[in-house]
Amino acid sequence: MRRLTRTFATAALATALAVVAGCSSDEPEETGGGNNAAANGTPVKVTYLTSFGNFGRDSYAWVALEKGFFRDAGFEVDVQKGQGTGGNITAIVSGKADYTPIDLTGGLLQLGKGVKDFTAVAAIQQRTMAAIATTEDKNIKTPKDLEGKTLADTPGSVVRNLFPTYAKLAKIDYNKVKWQDGEAATLIATLGSGKVDGIGQFVVGRPTIAAVTKKTPVFLPYSDYLTDLYGNVLVTSTKNAKEKPDQVKAFAAALLKGLEYALANPKEAADILKAKDPTANPVAAQAELELMGAFVRSAGSGEKIGTIDTQRVARSIAILQGAGQVPAGLTPEQIISVDLTPKA
Numbered sequence: 001m002r003r004l005t006r007t008f009a010t011a012a013l014a015t016a017l018a019v020v021a022g023c024s025s026d027e028p029e030e031t032g033g034g035n036n037a038a039a040n041g042t043p044v045k046v047t048y049l050t051s052f053g054n055f056g057r058d059s060y061a062w063v064a065l066e067k068g069f070f071r072d073a074g075f076e077v078d079v080q081k082g083q084g085t086g087g088n089i090t091a092i093v094s095g096k097a098d099y100t101p102i103d104l105t106g107g108l109l110q111l112g113k114g115v116k117d118f119t120a121v122a123a124i125q126q127r128t129m130a131a132i133a134t135t136e137d138k139n140i141k142t143p144k145d146l147e148g149k150t151l152a153d154t155p156g157s158v159v160r161n162l163f164p165t166y167a168k169l170a171k172i173d174y175n176k177v178k179w180q181d182g183e184a185a186t187l188i189a190t191l192g193s194g195k196v197d198g199i200g201q202f203v204v205g206r207p208t209i210a211a212v213t214k215k216t217p218v219f220l221p222y223s224d225y226l227t228d229l230y231g232n233v234l235v236t237s238t239k240n241a242k243e244k245p246d247q248v249k250a251f252a253a254a255l256l257k258g259l260e261y262a263l264a265n266p267k268e269a270a271d272i273l274k275a276k277d278p279t280a281n282p283v284a285a286q287a288e289l290e291l292m293g294a295f296v297r298s299a300g301s302g303e304k305i306g307t308i309d310t311q312r313v314a315r316s317i318a319i320l321q322g323a324g325q326v327p328a329g330l331t332p333e334q335i336i337s338v339d340l341t342p343k344a
Contacts, residue, residue, distance in 0.1 A: 036072070036073055036074040036250065037073060037074035037075055037246070037247045037250045037251065038074030038075075039074075043071065043074055043075055043076040044074055044075050044076065044247060045075075045076045045077075045078070046075055046076070046077055046078070046098040046099060046251065047077075047078045047080060047096070047097045047098050047099075048061055048077050048078065048079050048080070048097065048098065048099045048100065048255075049079075049080050049081070049082035049083075049088050049091055049097045049099075049100035050079065050080070050081055050082040050100075050101070051082050051084070051085075051088070051100070051101040051102065051103075051124075051232050052082055052083070052084050052157075052184050052202075053081055053082070053184040053185055054081055054273065054276075054277045054279070054280055055205065055208055055280070055284075055285065055288060056204070056207075056208070056266075056269070056270055056273065056280075056284060056285030056286060056287070056288030056289050056292075057129075057202060057204050057205070057288045057289070057292055058082075058101075059262055059269045059270060059272065059273040059285055059289065060255070060258040060259040060261070060262040060263075060269065061077075061079050061255065061258060062079060062258075062269075062272050062273050062276045063258040063259075063261050063262045063268075063269050063272055064077075064254055064255050064257060064258025064259075064261075065077055065079055065258075065276075066272045066275075066276075067258065067261060069254040069255075069257045069258050069261075070251075070254050070255075070258075072254070073250045073251065073253065073254035074250060075250075075251060075254065079276075080097070081184070081185075082100055082101075082184075083154060083156070083184050084106075084153075084154045084156050084157040084158070084184060085102040085103045085106030085107065085110070085156055085157060085158045085161075086106070086110065086154070086155060086156015086157065086161070087154065087156050088100040088101075088102050088156075088235075089102055089106075089107065089110050089115060089118055089156075089235070090156075092117075092118045092235055092236065092237050093115065093116075093117045093118055093237065095237070098236060098237075098240065099234060099235070099236050099251060099255070100234075100235060101124050101232040101233065101234055101235070102118075102158075102232065102233065102235050103128065103130060103158035103230075103231060103232055103233075104120060104123075104229070104230040104231070104232070104233045104313070104316070104335070105128060105130070105158055105162055105226075105229045105230070105316060105320070106156075106157070106158030106161055106162065107120065107233070107235065107335055108316065108317060108320060108326060108330065108335060109158070109161045109162065109320065109325060109326065111326070111330060111334060111335055112320070112325065112326030112327055112330060116238070117237055117238045117239065118235050118236070118237060118238060118335075119235060119236065119237070119238045119241050119335060119336065119337045120233040120234065120235050120308065120335055120336045120337065120341070121233075121234055121235065121236060121241060121248055121249070121252050121336075121337050121340040121341060122233065122234040122252040122255070122256060122306040122308070122340075122341055122342055123230055123231075123232075123233050123234075123305075123306050123307060123308045123341075124231060124232035124233060124234060124259065124296065124306075125230065125231025125232050125292070125295040125296055126230060126231065126295060126296065126297065127223055127229070127230070127231055127295050128222055128223050128226060128229035128230060128231045129202035129203045129204055129221075129223075129231045129232075129292075129295055130158055130159045130162060130200070130202065130203075130221070130222040130223075130229075130231075131159065131200075131201055131202065131203045131219045131220055131221040131222055131223075132146065132151065132159065132198045132199075132200065132201070132219070132220040133191065133198060133199050133200075133201035133205060133206075133209055133217060133218070133219050133220075134191070134197060134198035134199075134217075134218045134219075134220075135191065135192075135209070135213055135215040135216060135217060135218060136215060136216040136217075136218055137215060138197050138198065138218070140197065140198060140218060140220070141218065142220075143166075143167070143170035143171075143172045143220055144170075144171075144172055146172060146177050146197075146198070146220070147172055147173055147176040147177060148176055148177075149177060149178070149197035149198060150177075150178045150179075150180060150196050150197050150198075151177060151178070151179050151180075151196060151197060151198045151199060151200065152179070152180050152181070152182035152187060152190055152191070152195075152196040152198075152199050152200075153179065153181075153182055153187065153199060153200030154181070154182060154183065154184055154187075154200075155181055157200045158200075159200025159201065159222070160179060160200050162222065162226075162325075163177070163179075164323065164325060165226070165319065165320060165323040165325050166222050166225060166226065168323050169225040169226065169323070170224075170225050180196065182196075182199065187199045187200070187201070188201075188205070188208060188209050188212045188213065189212060191209065191213060192209075192212055192213030192214070192215065201219075202231075203219050203221050203223075203291070204288045204289075204291040204292045204295070205217075205288065206219065206287075206291065207283070207284040207287035207288055207291070208281065208284040208285075208288060210284075211281050211283070211284045212281075226316075226319060228312050228315040228316050228319065229316050229319075230308070230312065230313070230316070231295055233308065234252055234255060234306075236248055236251075241337045241340060245337075245339070245340055248337075248340055249340055252306065252340070252342070253342075256305050256306045256342070259296065259305060260305055262289055263289060263292070263293045263296060266285075266286045266289035266290050267282075267286050269285070269286070269289055270282040270283070270285035270286035270289065273285050304342055304343070304344050305342070306341065306342035307341060307342050307343070307344050308336055308338075308341045310332040310333070310336065310338065313332035313335070313336065314331070314332050317330050317331070317332070
């Protein structure tokens with residue numbers, strides 16, 4: 001009788017384990033907790049580029065690494081400094097990087113130029129943070145004041161590439177503004193030195209500019225005129241999205257978990273960034289994260305972090321087409337993997 005009881009117990013345990021194993025492999029959780037990309041216990045090695053240098057606005061990737069969110073999702077991630085939308089897209093398309101945030105509008109501009117083979121799989125910011133940044137001593141208070149001035153940015157930056165559309169809507173003469181090339185790591189120092197009148201920058205860069213230049217920052221946000229534009233989105237290669245959709249969703253979920261944690265714990269996130277990059281300013285990084293929260297979740301929308309509305313993207317495309325910056329025929333589905341984006 002005892003032997004028969006042990007037989008039944010063994011069979012029941014085996015059945016229970018089979019059910020658990022089946023659930024963990026076939027029904028991954030959206031949070032990334034049960035969505036593990038590792039094969040046979042071996043983590044998937046990927047390269048991730050930050051959007052632009054190593055500022056507080058990008059610290060969520062380091063948080064996802066430090067808190068084990070990537071590891072728990074089955075990834076071994078090499079986080080490297082990005083160089084802005086243009087450079088990051090090139091890295092994705094060439095296979096030098098697997099994932100990176102780019103400005104969605106900048107991505108549309110690149111797509112309009114014929115650059116393909118990259119796709120968005122999650123939103124980082126629901127509104128564009130693109131802006132022209134200057135300091136109070138330059139006496140630039142309105143877009144019109146930019147005429148006759150010299151601005152600096154990386155060649156592939158969305159701020160620089162979108163400037164013609166911004167200039168048209170703000171009713172300024174684009175040809176009266178001079179641009180010069182700059183490096184992501186030294187742009188703010190270049191502004192502080194007085195060599196240029198303004199730089200391309202995200203609005204959350206205000207604390208960092210104040211800390212570096214020791215001057216009062218002034219911003220001309222593109223969102224004053226371009227209200228429908230998204231900010232950064234997470235992209236990967238089109239090939240990766242098509243061939244490894246579950247892996248892509250697992251990575252995006254882990255990164256968004258890091259984003260949510262960083263916004264809820266900005267001081268800890270800033271300290272993690274400082275530990276990873278000694279040149280980072282933790283006070284400015286914390287302030288950037290505190291400012292960025294309002295852009296990650298649209299006020300009052302109740303939207304889940306990471307969602308992308310294709311109708312809004314279609315309106316963004318229409319704005320760019322109206323300004324002559326992209327050709328007719330572009331659709332949201334050409335730049336977004338709708339099936340892979342988080343659902344509201």
